[in-house]
Amino acid sequence: MPKKSYIIGAIVIIVALIMAMHSFKSSLTSYVSVGEAKVSKRPVQVAGIVVGGSKRYDFKKNSLFFTLREDGGDEMVVQYDGPKPATFNDATKVVAIGKYEPKKQVFAARELLVKCPTKYEGQVKGE
Amino acid sequence: MSNPGQVTMWLGLIAVCISSACYAVLCFNRDNRLARYAARSSFVGFATLATIASMLLMHFILNHDFRYSYVAGYSSRDLPLEYLVSSFWAGQEGSFLLWVLLGAWLGILVMFKAKDMEPQVMLIYNLNHIFLAILLIKQSPFELLLFTPPDGQGLNMLLQDPWMVIHPPVVFLGYAAFSVPFAYAVAALWRREYDGWIKPALPWAAFSFVSLGAGIIIGAYWSYKVLGWGGYWGWDPVENASLLPWLAVIALMHGMILQQTRRKLRKTNFVLAVFSFLLVIYCTFLTRSGVLADFSVHSFVDLGITGWLVIFMFAFLAISIGFFVARAKEIPVSKKGEGLSYFSREFGLIAAIIILCLSTVVIGLGTSAPLITRALEKASKVSTQFYVDTNLPFGILMLFLLGFVPLLAWGKNTVSKLTRKLIWATLGGITSGVITLASGFPGTGVFLLSLFAGAAAGMNLILVVNLIRKKITISSGAVAHLGVGLMFLGIVSSSVYDRSEKLLLAQGSLQNAMGYEMKFQNPTLLREGKGVRLYLPVEVKRGSAQFIARPDIFSEAGPDGQMKRFAHPHIRRGFISDFYMSPVDFDPGKKTHGPGDYITVKKGDKVQFHDYELTFERFDVSGMTSKKDSRHMRVGANIVVSHKGAESVSLKPMMTVGEKNEPSSRVQLPGPKDAYLTLMSIDAGAKTIGFVYHGPESAAKKHVESPPALIAEVSIKPGMTMLWLGTILMLAGGVIAIVRHLPK
Numbered sequence: 001m002p003k004k005s006y007i008i009g010a011i012v013i014i015v016a017l018i019m020a021m022h023s024f025k026s027s028l029t030s031y032v033s034v035g036e037a038k039v040s041k042r043p044v045q046v047a048g049i050v051v052g053g054s055k056r057y058d059f060k061k062n063s064l065f066f067t068l069r070e071d072g073g074d075e076m077v078v079q080y081d082g083p084k085p086a087t088f089n090d091a092t093k094v095v096a097i098g099k100y101e102p103k104k105q106v107f108a109a110r111e112l113l114v115k116c117p118t119k120y121e122g123q124v125k126g127e
Numbered sequence: 128m129s130n131p132g133q134v135t136m137w138l139g140l141i142a143v144c145i146s147s148a149c150y151a152v153l154c155f156n157r158d159n160r161l162a163r164y165a166a167r168s169s170f171v172g173f174a175t176l177a178t179i180a181s182m183l184l185m186h187f188i189l190n191h192d193f194r195y196s197y198v199a200g201y202s203s204r205d206l207p208l209e210y211l212v213s214s215f216w217a218g219q220e221g222s223f224l225l226w227v228l229l230g231a232w233l234g235i236l237v238m239f240k241a242k243d244m245e246p247q248v249m250l251i252y253n254l255n256h257i258f259l260a261i262l263l264i265k266q267s268p269f270e271l272l273l274f275t276p277p278d279g280q281g282l283n284m285l286l287q288d289p290w291m292v293i294h295p296p297v298v299f300l301g302y303a304a305f306s307v308p309f310a311y312a313v314a315a316l317w318r319r320e321y322d323g324w325i326k327p328a329l330p331w332a333a334f335s336f337v338s339l340g341a342g343i344i345i346g347a348y349w350s351y352k353v354l355g356w357g358g359y360w361g362w363d364p365v366e367n368a369s370l371l372p373w374l375a376v377i378a379l380m381h382g383m384i385l386q387q388t389r390r391k392l393r394k395t396n397f398v399l400a401v402f403s404f405l406l407v408i409y410c411t412f413l414t415r416s417g418v419l420a421d422f423s424v425h426s427f428v429d430l431g432i433t434g435w436l437v438i439f440m441f442a443f444l445a446i447s448i449g450f451f452v453a454r455a456k457e458i459p460v461s462k463k464g465e466g467l468s469y470f471s472r473e474f475g476l477i478a479a480i481i482i483l484c485l486s487t488v489v490i491g492l493g494t495s496a497p498l499i500t501r502a503l504e505k506a507s508k509v510s511t512q513f514y515v516d517t518n519l520p521f522g523i524l525m526l527f528l529l530g531f532v533p534l535l536a537w538g539k540n541t542v543s544k545l546t547r548k549l550i551w552a553t554l555g556g557i558t559s560g561v562i563t564l565a566s567g568f569p570g571t572g573v574f575l576l577s578l579f580a581g582a583a584a585g586m587n588l589i590l591v592v593n594l595i596r597k598k599i600t601i602s603s604g605a606v607a608h609l610g611v612g613l614m615f616l617g618i619v620s621s622s623v624y625d626r627s628e629k630l631l632l633a634q635g636s637l638q639n640a641m642g643y644e645m646k647f648q649n650p651t652l653l654r655e656g657k658g659v660r661l662y663l664p665v666e667v668k669r670g671s672a673q674f675i676a677r678p679d680i681f682s683e684a685g686p687d688g689q690m691k692r693f694a695h696p697h698i699r700r701g702f703i704s705d706f707y708m709s710p711v712d713f714d715p716g717k718k719t720h721g722p723g724d725y726i727t728v729k730k731g732d733k734v735q736f737h738d739y740e741l742t743f744e745r746f747d748v749s750g751m752t753s754k755k756d757s758r759h760m761r762v763g764a765n766i767v768v769s770h771k772g773a774e775s776v777s778l779k780p781m782m783t784v785g786e787k788n789e790p791s792s793r794v795q796l797p798g799p800k801d802a803y804l805t806l807m808s809i810d811a812g813a814k815t816i817g818f819v820y821h822g823p824e825s826a827a828k829k830h831v832e833s834p835p836a837l838i839a840e841v842s843i844k845p846g847m848t849m850l851w852l853g854t855i856l857m858l859a860g861g862v863i864a865i866v867r868h869l870p871k
Contacts, residue, residue, distance in 0.1 A: 005469070013485065020489045020517045027516075028500060030507035043510065057711070057838055062629050064711075097510065111510065 029097055034074035037107060038100045045097040046070065046107070068096060068107070076100070080109040132183045132195075132269030139176035139227075140260040146170040147253040153246035154317070170238060170249065173256070174231035181228045184221065184268050188214055194275045197221060197268040203281035205656050209292055214282045216295040219415055220268035225296060227259045230303035237307055240327060240870070247314030251446075255306045258439045266432050281657070284681060284693045290349040294342060298369060301339025302407050305372060307331040308379060309404035309443075312397050316450040321393050321458050322386065328400070329383045329868045332376055335403075337861035339373045344854045355678075355696035355709035357627065357842050359850075362511040364419045367494040368410035371487055375403035378483035380864070385476045389537060391461045394451075395480070401447040405440060406487070410494075412436040418498055468539050475532030479525065486521045490514060519572045523579060526615060529608045530556065530582030533590055555585015559616060569623045577619045584612030600867040607860025610853045617850025621705075627842035629711065632665060634834040640841065643706075644668040647837045648675075650713065658683025663710055663837050667699070674699060678710040678839065704845035716835035725807065730814040737822055738798065742767045746811065747779055759785040762809050764816045770798030780806035780818070793821070 032044045046068065054067035062081060069075045078096045098109035149166030152159055184197070188211055193199040201221070202214040216222045234252055241248045285291075308328045315324035346366065351359040360366065379399040382392045413419055416433035468474065492499070493509045500507040530552040534545050559581025563574055587609035594602035630640050632647035639645075646666040653660045658681055665676045676697040682690055696709035728734040728743045735741075747763030763781035780791035791806035799822075808817040 009481070013481065016485050016520075017488070020485075020492065023513055023517050024492055024496070024509060027509045027513035028496060028507040029510060030500070030505040045508070055712075057629055057631070059629055059631055062627075064629075110512075 033072065034068070034070050034076050038076065038102070040100065043097065043099045043110070045095050045113075046076075047093060047095045050094055051075065065106070068094065077106045078109050079104075079106045080112050082110065082112070130269055130271060132180055132187075133264070133267060135176050135180040135183060136260065136264050136267065136269070139173050139180065140257065140264060142169045142173040142176055143253055143256050143260055146173060147250055147257060150246050150250040150253060154250060157246060166246075166249065167238060170231075170234060170253070174235055177224075177228045177231040180269075181215075181224055184224060185212070185215055188212075191279070193277070193279050194271055195268070196270045196272045199272060199276050199279040201279070201282055203279040203657075206282055206287075209289070210282050210287050213286070213292040213295075216299070217282055217286055218268070220263075220266050220270075222295055222299060223259070223263045223266060224268055226299045226302055227256065227263055229296070229300050230256055230259060230306065233300075233303050233307065237310070237331075241311075241314075242327075244311065244314050244318060244320070244324065244327070247317045248310045251310040251313045252306060254446075255310070255443070258435070258442075262432050262435055262439075265435060284658075284683065284691070285353060288349060288353050290345050290352070294345045294349060297338055297345060298342030301335050301337075301342055301369075301373075302411075304331060304335040304338055305376065305404050305407045308335065308376075308400045312400035313447060313450055316397065316454045319454065319457065322390065325383050325387050325396070326868075327870060329380070329387065330865050330870075332380045332383060332400075333861055333864040333868060335376050336373065336380055337858050337865065339369060339376070340854075340858050340861065343369045343373060344858070348851070351847075352698065353695065355694050357625075357696075357707055357709060357840065357844070358622075362493070362514045364494050365414050367490055368414045371410055371491050371494070372403050372406040374483050374487040374490070375399065375406050378480045378487070379403050381476050381480050381483070385473060389461075389473055391473065392477070392480075393458050393460070394455070397447075397451060397458075399480075399484075401443075401451075405444060405447075406491070408436065408440045408443065409491075412440060413494060413498075418501075470535065471539060472532060472535045472537050475528050475535060479528055479532075482521050482525050482528075486518055489517045489521075493517075519576065522615065523572065523575045526576065526579035526583045526612065529611060530579055530586045533586055533605065533608065551589040552582040552586035555588070555612075556582035558585070563619075566620075566624050569619070573619060573623055577616060580612050580615035580619065582612075584609055584616060587612060600863060603860050603863035603867050605860070606863060607857050610856030610858070610860060612853070613849050614853030614857060617846040617848075617853055620846030621844045621850060624846070625842055625844045627840060629838065629840050631836055631838055633836045634716070636834075641843060642669060643841075645841075647835075650835060650837075655681070656683070661713060663713060663839075665697075665708065665837065665839070667706070667708075676706070676708045678708050680710050680713060700848065702848055704843050705847040707842045707844055709840045709842075710837060711840050712838040714836045714838065716833050725817060725819055727808075727815050727817045736820050738771045739796065739820075740769050740772075742775075743816055746809070746816075747781070759783050759787075762811075763791075764806060764809065766816075768796055768804075770796065773797065778804070780804065782806045782809065784809055796820075 027043075029043045029045045032040060032046060034046055034048070037044050037046045048068040048070035051067040051069050054065075056065050057063070058065060064080045066078055066080075067075050068078050078098075080096070080098075093114075095113035096107060096109040097111040097113070098107055100107045146166050146169040149162045149169065152162040153166060156162070186192075187195050187198050188202050189208075191198070191202070191204050197218060197220055198214075201217040202211055206214065214221075216225045234249070234256065237252060238245060238249055308331050311324040311328035311331070315321060343366070346369070347359040350356075350361070379396065379402075382396040382399050386392050386396055412433070416436060418433075493513050496509045497506045531549075534548050534552075556578050560574070560578045563569065563577045568574060569577075587605045590605035591602050591609055594605055626641060628640055630638060630645070632638055632645055634647045634649070637644055637646050644667070648664045648666055650664070651662045653662065660679050660681045662677055662679045665678070667674055667676050676699065678697040679695050681693045681695065684690055694710045696707055698708075699706035724736065726734060726736055728741065730743055730745060733740060733742045744765040744767060747765050749763070760783065761781055762784050763779050766778050766780070767775045768778055769775040776797045778794050778796075780794045782791040783789035788808065793803040793805055796802040796804055801822075803821040805819045805821065806816060807819055810816070
């Protein structure tokens with residue numbers, strides 16, 4: 001095999017990895033509080049509970065709206081347009097990933113994580 | 128000790144240690160018959176003890192022995208047999224036992240098939256199982272509770288599905304199989320058999336590919352069928368944990384094929400065999416150590432094995448690196464002059480291996496993001512879009528290779544010979560390209576992906592037809608690659624061209640959406656086990672076709688007393704597209720209160736009647752202190768009423784309670800002149816008040832009810848049949864490859 005092809009191969013791999021790293025950095029979202037989310041320009045994730053009775057569906061916009069309340073008591077309205085996780089109805093804790101839109105005063109979530117119990121679910125160990 | 132399961136596992140650990148020691152002796156003195164006998168029989172002993180331990184756990188589950196924490200945590204008395212059986216592997220501890228059990232059984236096969244390499248292969252294989260056995264003892268399914276609960280917590284509803292009964296065994300069979308090529312690779316370095324290990328290890332690599340692949344696909348299918356979010360792949364860490372070693376083993380298979388036919392890539396294959404095995408451990412670490420707890424839809428719990436897993440991983444890494452470095456200079460490289468043409472099958476395979484590895488690295492990077500970023504600053508995760516964006520170019524290149532490389536022969540090729548054959552790839556590409564463009568341009572990347580996926584499918588379809596006529600076994604690659612092409616066509620069409628709408632379907636009324644006529648019929652409630660299942664039938668019509676979609680919502684009280692609901696979608700499969708209806712919410716409907724109605728409201732709650740909204744704030748007991756008459760008390764209620772959303776008015780009707788209740792006098796309501804309210808009852812225990820609304824005569828006619836309604840997410844997903852067909856073909860190709868490469 002000519003040496004040249006090694007160099008070309010290496011360059012291709014390096015370029016691919018650099019592009020991947022770039023994409024990696026730009027798609028990172030970190031956990032922040034509601035207050036921080038409201039001023040952040042980057043996508044972030046906020047964890048909290050769904051305030052009882054705050055869920056409503058907007059059928060024209062095909063979105064789900066709900067109020068998320070974090071541990072400290074801060075609240076914000078979350079808009080989510082995607083498919084709803086199966087366990088959302090009874091979710092005690094959800095994680096909304098997206099960006100706050102100051103104009104609409106809603107947090108536009110592009111992903112919604114609901115703690116879903118599968119085989120990795122923790123056991124309630126008896127005392 | 129009074130814990131037979133725990134004792135059995137300890138004995139198993141001792142057996143596998145003895146077996147290792149004897150194999151170690153055999154590695155240096157291969158004619159020691161006693162050592163061989165002892166090594167083999169103690170390994171069989173280990174497999175027997177693993178079987179006994181599993182039978183014990185199964186016995187405890189089937190007999191509802193809730194003294195065991197695991198049995199109490201994952202099963203219950205009312206579970207049907209199949210789900211009792213599957214609760215064996217519903218939790219981490221049980222699934223580890225399953226892993227050890229399957230590994231032990233596979234080990235017996237390896238032992239009798241490894242021939243000359245047996246001592247080294249089995250020593251490495253045993254070392255792996257020593258670690259697994261230690262993990263299992265640390266994280267034991269036989270842990271006892273201090274008390275015996277009357278019933279177990281039961282199996283999670285989502286896992287009560289036939290596919291989830293078989294998914295874990297299939298995945299863990301794959302995980303167990305990964306250690307075989309690894310053991311062979313290290314043994315080969317040890318014995319300086321740099322080519323000899325490929326032949327016996329290749330069917331094992333193919334077996335790992337088929338088994339883990341089947342596990343992944345079953346998981347994806349379950350996710351689509353049960354979870355109701357409309358997708359089949361979410362790039363969740365648990366999913367990626369299976370995908371990463373799987374991609375690595377595909378690269379390994381291709382490398383092994385290249386080494387077997389062209390004596391190339393000897394070093395690469397060692398690295399790939401080690402890499403794919405270490406990925407299994409690394410992913411086990413990721414998903415079971417709790418490091419990703421905040422970043423997945425799954426709840427991960429650290430059961431105290433993190434440290435062991437890290438030691439495990441580094442120990443095997445050190446062993447592999449040690450052997451590799453010691454032998455690196457000796458490993459023959461392919462001869463000079465046997466130059467590699469860019470225009471050959473070799474080059475295509477090498478490119479495929481590089482792409483697969485890059486994809487593995489990128490997905491691994493994304494999955495480990497919380498770990499990497501935690502070291503730097505705040506732990507963060509990557510969005511799922513990251514995986515899509517970074518893998519799109521790899522997918523395009525891969526499919527391009529699949530459409531083109533099968534044409535190439537080993538060695539040198541000429542263009543003129545190929546052009547005639549290229550017509551099938553071109554035809555396939557044009558067909559999928561035209562269909563894609565007709566359905567709307569999806570962006571350059573996705574367009575290229577579907578173009579090449581079509582080419583790959585077209586090319587490999589004709590290859591399958593040609594090869595099967597000659598000999599079925601040589602069609603393995605073509606069948607698998609046809610499957611990959613179809614799978615990607617299915618992925619593109621179902622994820623780019625799916626249409627989805629949330630609909631409010633009121634009972635009895637016809638609604639048109641997405642080209643369908645839908646009518647929500649009578650919901651029915653059925654008791655089932657500890658919960659109730661609410662069937663929500665919807666009559667769906669399109670042209671002359673008509674069917675009833677039956678999504679349902681199952682509710683049951685969890686062990687913590689909270690209600691849990693599980694929405695099951697209804698899927699109507701079609702050859703071209705699936706009709707997918709997932710219930711989002713059910714509104715039982717409400718009767719709006721009209722004049723003359725007796726209405727109760729709880730403290731702090733809101734109630735609506737006619738055009739009013741009333742909030743009961745609190746009781747007014749100021750009248751009680753002033754007049755100390757025990758038989759009669761004047762109690763009031765502070766309420767706030769608004770009419771048609773206008774400004775609220777505070778009202779304080781007072782009534783007499785005691786031996787004889789006396790309703791309050793009429794209180795004028797805001798809005799129309801002749802609207803009044805009378806406070807009728809006060810219940811301090813239940814914290815409710817009851818009142819009667821006397822509305823204007825005109826309001827009586829507007830007394831309406833809102834019917835029950837179903838809120839559903841309806842989507843049309845094209846290409847799902849093609850996707851599943853593709854995955855089945857891909858695995859079928861793997862099965863053919865196992866048969867093809869079995870040592871004769």
